[in-house]
Amino acid sequence: MQEQAGTTRRSAAGVLHGRKIIDAIKASGIEFIPCLPDIHTSEGLLRPLWREPGLRMIRVCKEDEGVGICAGLSYCDKRALLLMQYTGLLDSINAVRAVGVEYGLPICMMVGLLNKEPGVAPAQSKSYGVRIVGPILDAMGVAHHVIETDADVGVIRPAIDDAYGHGHPVVLFVGGNALP
């Protein structure tokens, strides 16, 4: 809902480090990461995550599997973060609708915005898919945030805490190429 276009413009010249994202993920109490690769986050985030102690990585074949896995874990008071590309999020909309929104479960997703131009807000992207994904989430009432540079990483922990505290899904878009 609150796509942070202002933040995106303000920090357009900055960089995004996967290390900072990983630290924020761990500080959020995440233990499990169901994942499919995304080229924006492949080298700077996903590969380092596999080497990171204290996290259980789960390769899934399709993104909506991850929604179900996160749901099951949430009943066990285990926090999870589903890592995927925005195309996979679009493919998982029905699962997010049913399990996240209608059941009120804390489905937390970190989503790479393939083809989003650096420093350009998703809503202004030339990519049709990048432009529409935020409005689709708005229509569903799903909170979302954009992480473009290191300055935006601070949104991760409160967003995840809020999802688990109040029982709702949240999408954390990764709008820049994460560096190792």
Next chain:
Amino acid sequence: MTMQRDQALRVLARHVTDDIVVAVYTTAFDWIAIRSGPLNYIATGAMGLGSSHALGLALGRPDKRVLALDGDGSLLMNLGTLVTIAEVAPMNLIHFVFENGTYEANGSHRTPARNHVDFSALAVAAGYRSCHTFDDLVTFANEIGSVLGEPGPVFITMKVEPGASPKFDYEHMHSARVREEFKAALASLA
């Protein structure tokens, strides 16, 4: 040869103690009529995801056995789950598919798999630790006790036809009360 689903579930119920049971759609309605209780997880939301919810529960509660009572129509919507579960290889997950060749909850139209897809063979190929197929109630009753003792992930194809028609109470299935009772029961499990 096939079994009546409700009869097979009655046999299975004799072996269920404090297991977590994830059941989908028509099988779920049959199951909760036979064995009600708060450890039944029937709110899987989107069709096909039952076994994925079960995997999450199996990972979150490795101290408890998780039984997934899937349907063939549901599994067909999420066949990749076989590969994912096999890779994660939770020792405490038993994955049943109740195969009747139809999308029973949606009008009993036939699936594209009917009569020519071997679900247990798919699970073997995906890498489940052990796989079984039952089409006879007596054999199932004789063997299920020992099958449930095998280390998971175990896959079991149940060749069934509908038995007595269950009550389709979707309001109950999707109610917040069911989910809250499940969460409380799970938290209280030693």
